[in-house]
Amino acid sequence: MKTELKTIKNSREKQSSMTSVILYVSKTGNTEKVSNAIAKDLKIDAYSISNMNSQDMVGFWEKLDDVDLAFIGSGTYAFKIGTDLKHFLEQSKPPKSVKFALFGTWIGRSNSGHNMLENINEYLVGQGYEVIPDRFLCYGKMAIVKRSHPSQEDLNNAVNWAKKIAS
Numbered sequence: 269m270k271t272e273l274k275t276i277k278n279s280r281e282k283q284s285s286m287t288s289v290i291l292y293v294s295k296t297g298n299t300e301k302v303s304n305a306i307a308k309d310l311k312i313d314a315y316s317i318s319n320m321n322s323q324d325m326v327g328f329w330e331k332l333d334d335v336d337l338a339f340i341g342s343g344t345y346a347f348k349i350g351t352d353l354k355h356f357l358e359q360s361k362p363p364k365s366v367k368f369a370l371f372g373t374w375i376g377r378s379n380s381g382h383n384m385l386e387n388i389n390e391y392l393v394g395q396g397y398e399v400i401p402d403r404f405l406c407y408g409k410m411a412i413v414k415r416s417h418p419s420q421e422d423l424n425n426a427v428n429w430a431k432k433i434a435s
């Protein structure tokens with residue numbers, strides 16, 4: 269009986285102080301800007317997956333406090349997520365208790381940004397993870413296309429989205 273009560277108490281405490289982290293792939297810096305804005309406002313850490321070697325990936329989750337929520341962000345590259353992202357997830361094997369929230373940047377080509385987020389969603393759900401349905405996508409400049417993005421408004425929108433999810 270005592271054990272049961274303690275378990276309930278612990279889970280309630282956890283909900284009120286959710287531990288969150290950001291993981292992102294950003295080849296040209298746009299998704300990094302969005303990640304940094306969220307990290308700064310929510311006072312959480314953001315990790316660039318592209319800079320990680322295999323050693324960093326294996327055991328990655330064990331080195332953090334128990335993570336409840338992981339924001340995963342990527343630019344859209346030929347309709348897909350950054351390949352590093354899938355490699356990271358395969359190597360690091362996040363605990364099944366981690367929930368994911370997805371965000372990304374794109375230039376608006378066809379439906380590619382949405383496809384990219386759906387792609388990562390399907391992968392994670394297929395692996396048995398919970399993925400929060402509410403996603404965030406904004407433009408990110410490529411050469412002279414969408415050159416003013418991500419704008420301050422984009423960053424504000426990203427922060428508001430992340431706050432809602434982490435609250």
Ligand SMILES: Cc1cc2nc3c(=O)[nH]c(=O)nc-3n(C[C@H](O)[C@H](O)[C@H](O)COP(=O)(O)O)c2cc1C
Pocket residue numbers: 293294295296297298299300342343344345346347348373374375376377378380381407408409410
């Ligand atoms: C190699 C490459 C492929 C891209 N493919 C697409 C695409 O299929 N659809 C799209 O909307 N944008 C595409 N873009 C634009 C990027 O998704 C966009 O600029 C994004 O903000 C880049 O994110 P990053 O700066 O974090 O790398 C591509 C950019 C690059 C460099």
